[in-house]
Every structure is written in structure tokens, then in C-alpha cells.
Amino acid sequence: MAVRAAATYSIASPYVNPKPNLPHQIKPATITVNSQYPLRGFSGLKAAADVTCESETSFLGRESNAALVRTFAPRTQNYCKNYQHHLNPQASYYKVAILGAAGGIGQPLSLLVKMSPLISDINLYDIANVKGITADLAHCNTPAKVIGFTGTSELADSLKGVDVVVIPAGVPRKPGMTRDDLFNTNASIVKSLIEAVADNCPQAFIHIITNPVNSMVPIAAEVLKQKGVYDPKKLFGVTTLDVVRANTFVAKKKNLKLIDVDVPVVGGHAGITILPLLSKTRPSMSFTDEEVQELTQRIQDAGTEVVEAKVGEGSATLSMAYAAARFVESSLRALDGDADVYECAYVESNLTELPFFASRIKLGRKGVEAFIPSELQGLTEFEAKALEALKPELKASIDKGVAFVHKQPVAA
Numbered sequence: 177m178a179v180r181a182a183a184t185y186s187i188a189s190p191y192v193n194p195k196p197n198l199p200h201q202i203k204p205a206t207i208t209v210n211s212q213y214p215l216r217g218f219s220g221l222k223a224a225a226d227v228t229c230e231s232e233t234s235f236l237g238r239e240s241n242a243a244l245v246r247t248f249a250p251r252t253q254n255y256c257k258n259y260q261h262h263l264n265p266q267a268s269y270y271k272v273a274i275l276g277a278a279g280g281i282g283q284p285l286s287l288l289v290k291m292s293p294l295i296s297d298i299n300l301y302d303i304a305n306v307k308g309i310t311a312d313l314a315h316c317n318t319p320a321k322v323i324g325f326t327g328t329s330e331l332a333d334s335l336k337g338v339d340v341v342v343i344p345a346g347v348p349r350k351p352g353m354t355r356d357d358l359f360n361t362n363a364s365i366v367k368s369l370i371e372a373v374a375d376n377c378p379q380a381f382i383h384i385i386t387n388p389v390n391s392m393v394p395i396a397a398e399v400l401k402q403k404g405v406y407d408p409k410k411l412f413g414v415t416t417l418d419v420v421r422a423n424t425f426v427a428k429k430k431n432l433k434l435i436d437v438d439v440p441v442v443g444g445h446a447g448i449t450i451l452p453l454l455s456k457t458r459p460s461m462s463f464t465d466e467e468v469q470e471l472t473q474r475i476q477d478a479g480t481e482v483v484e485a486k487v488g489e490g491s492a493t494l495s496m497a498y499a500a501a502r503f504v505e506s507s508l509r510a511l512d513g514d515a516d517v518y519e520c521a522y523v524e525s526n527l528t529e530l531p532f533f534a535s536r537i538k539l540g541r542k543g544v545e546a547f548i549p550s551e552l553q554g555l556t557e558f559e560a561k562a563l564e565a566l567k568p569e570l571k572a573s574i575d576k577g578v579a580f581v582h583k584q585p586v587a588a
């Protein structure tokens with residue numbers, strides 16, 4: 177078997193084995209192409225058997241997007257030794273639905289997931305017409321089949337047999353708005369979409385992007401409970417963008433290669449509830465008090481930075497699509513049996529007294545497989561105080577979500 181034929185199938189940034197006492201490891205998942213089933217390539221990236229290390233520099237650019245480059249053109253030999261995953265490209269893979277697919281996040285997210293070799297079908301759903309987007313995307317010569325569904329009459333069909341549902345449907349922030357200002361509009365949207373998920377694919381992993389995530393996830397949980405199909409291991413608030421931003425800002429500040437930095441971000445996904453644990457950054461490094469203040473604030477305000485720069489044209493879309501695609505890919509790898517998938521996400525949790533909390537989790541075939549409590553131990557004084565300070569705000573957002581559902585009956 178030619179080792180040079182291996183290809184990663186991960187869009188993920190390095191994820192790190194968080195077990196203490198183990199050396200820092202960057203372990204990108206790789207597919208080692210079984211010579212019996214030569215993985216056919218796609219997106220003009222050549223069949224995997226033809227991918228060479230040199231192409232790492234020729235497609236997306238080495239420095240600009242090392243993580244994405246690594247998806248298609250890995251530094252193969254070492255990784256192959258670490259992780260051997262035989263993929264039969266003839267097998268049927270996973271079905272993903274994107275609800276809100278015509279939007280600023282939905283469109284680039286659809287494109288990124290269309291590049292995944294783990295996906296057989298992508299269902300694009302929106303109340304706006306998605307037929308044009310579907311026709312456009314379907315011309316990309318990657319394996320995933322794309323089908324568009326427009327309007328509530330087609331919602332149920334868009335969810336049948338789906339393994340992962342991603343929800344970026346809703347309104348984004350405008351300058352001067354907080355994520356909480358979006359509550360009323362987006363709460364109704366998420367509630368109705370989750371009712372349909374409960375009726376049509378209750379076993380699916382559910383990824384909620386719609387803001388305020390801190391309240392939308394509790395809303396989804398309550399709706400699923402009322403429908404009798406709640407599985408807390410499979411409901412995720414997508415906070416990956418906070419991690420992506422933290423990794424980017426820390427790497428820039430410390431002049432490190434982007435791909436090598438991993439900062440866990442815990443708490444929630446709004447303002448001070450976003451808590452980067454800089455003391456747990458991998459590789460281990462020290463920060464001055466000023467750096468901690470500055471980086472923490474920038475990570476917490478990064479969404480507002482984008483909202484203001486877009487002057488009324490919405491919030492983060494491209495970076496969010498990238499982050500969401502990473503979380504989708506991680507979920508699919510977990511579903512596919514990869515035993516080493518870690519991400520931060522906002523989930524039902526008993527790590528603190530709060531019922532929902534973002535932290536690093538281990539993902540498995542059935543969803544959340546384990547929490548990593550050690551990451552909340554040994555915090556710096558700054559982090560410990562920030563953790564206490566975020567709790568009342570996060571609790572209020574959770575309570576608001578729960579109250580919203582209990583005021584309104586669930587549709588039959």
C-alpha cells in the first residue's frame with residue numbers, strides 16, 4: 177500500500193488528546209487508502225492516490241489555511257503511522273441537512289460540507305428559495321448528492337433519514353444589537369424547526385448555530401423533551417467559532433503556526449459567557465496579565481468586531497461556516513467510529529451547577545461520550561473569577577429559553 181496515498185478527511189484544526197501526562201499530540205485523522213478501494217478524488221484535488229505532499233502548497237496556500245489544506249493533502253507518512261483508518265469509498269456515508277441553507281452562513285457551509293468524502297447526501301432547506309443554490313452546488317464534482325427543499329411544506333422531507341442536522345436559520349445581529357436581542361424572532365424559528373426534527377429524525381445529531389445559542393439549546397432541549405425524544409448526548413450548541421478565533425488570535429500574538437495552537441473555550445457563546453482558558457492552551461505557554469486581559473476581551477468581542485466591520489450587513493458568516501463545517505466533520509468522524517474526536521461545544525452538562533455549559537467533550541457514535549473535567553481544574557485566578565462571573569448571565573439565558581417553551585404549547 178502506498179503510504180503517500182493517504183488523505184485526511186478532516187476539516188478540523190488540530191485536536192489534542194487532553195489526557196494529562198501525555199505529550200502534546202496533534203493527531204489529525206487520516207484515511208489511509210486501502211489499496212483494494214482506491215479512494216477516488218474530488219474537487220479537482222486528484223484522486224487521493226495521486227495527492228502528494230507538494231500539493232499542500234499549491235491549492236489553498238500553506239500558511240493561509242493549513243487546516244483546510246491538510247484536509248486534502250496531508251503530510252502523510254507520519255500521520256499514517258499514527259492513525260490508520262480504512263475507508264471503503266463504496267460504502268454509503270452520512271446524510272446531512274442544513275436548515276437555513278440560503279443564508280450568509282448556510283451557503284458557504286453547504287459548499288464546505290459538499291467537500292466532505294463522508295457525506296452521501298446534503299439536504300438544503302430554507303424558507304427562501306434554495307433551488308438555485310442547489311443547482312449551483314450540485315455542479316461541483318464531489319460525491320455528495322444535493323437536494324433543495326423550500327418552504328415549510330418540504331421541511332419534513334428534508335429531514336427524513338438525516339444523521340446530522342445543522343441549524344443556522346434565523347436573523348443575524350446588526351450593529352448595536354446583542355445576541356440576546358435576537359431572542360424572540362430566533363426562538364420561534366428554532367422551536368418550529370426542532371419540532372420537525374423531533375418528528376422526522378429524532379436520532380440525529382443536532383447542531384445549533386442560531387443565536388443566542390445560550391438560550392436556543394435549552395429551547396431545543398425542552399421541545400425535544402415535550403416530544404419524548406430528547407437525547408442530551410446529541411444536542412449541541414456550536415461554539416467552535418470561539419475556539420477557532422481563540423486559536424487564531426493566540427497564534428498571531430505568540431507568532432506561532434496557526435495549526436499548532438489549541439485553546440479550549442468554555443461557558444457559553446455570548447459576551448462574558450465566552451471564557452477562553454488560556455492557561456490550558458496547547459502547546460503550553462505563558463501569558464502576561466495584559467495579554468490575558470487583551471486576548472480574553474478580543475475573543476469575547478470578536479463577533480461584535482465582525483458585526484461592526486460589516487456595518488449593518490449581518491454577522492460572521494465565512495468564519496462561522498468554516499467553524500460549523502469543522503464541527504460537522506468531527507461529528508461525522510465520531511459517527512464513523514473514530515475514537516479520538518474532541519471538540520468544545522455547548523451541551524447539557526454536570527461539570528458546573530449550570531444545566532448547560534460549553535466545554536471540551538469527547539464525541540463518539542452516540543454523541544457526547546465524555547467530558548474532560550480536568551480542564552476546569554487548576555484554573556488561574558483570572559479564569560476562576562471569570563467563570564464565577566459568567567454563571568448568572570448564562571443561567572438567565574438558559575432560564576429564558578426554558579420559559580419560552582413552557583409558555584407555548586408544542587405543535588402536535
Ligand SMILES: NC(=O)c1ccc[n+]([C@@H]2O[C@H](COP(=O)([O-])OP(=O)(O)OC[C@H]3O[C@@H](n4cnc5c(N)ncnc54)[C@H](O)[C@@H]3O)[C@@H](O)[C@H]2O)c1
Nearest residue numbers: 276278279280281302303304345346347348385386387417
Ligand atoms: N454560533 C455562532 O457562533 C454564530 C456565529 C455567527 C452567526 N450566528 C447566528 O446564525 C444565524 C444565521 O446567521 P446568517 O448570517 O446566516 O443569517 P442570514 O439572515 O444571512 O441567513 C439566515 C437564513 O435563515 C433563513 N430562515 C429564516 N427563518 C427560517 C425558517 N423558519 N426556516 C428555515 N430557514 C429560515 C433565512 O431565509 C436565511 O436564508 C443568526 O442567528 C446568527 O446570529 C451564530
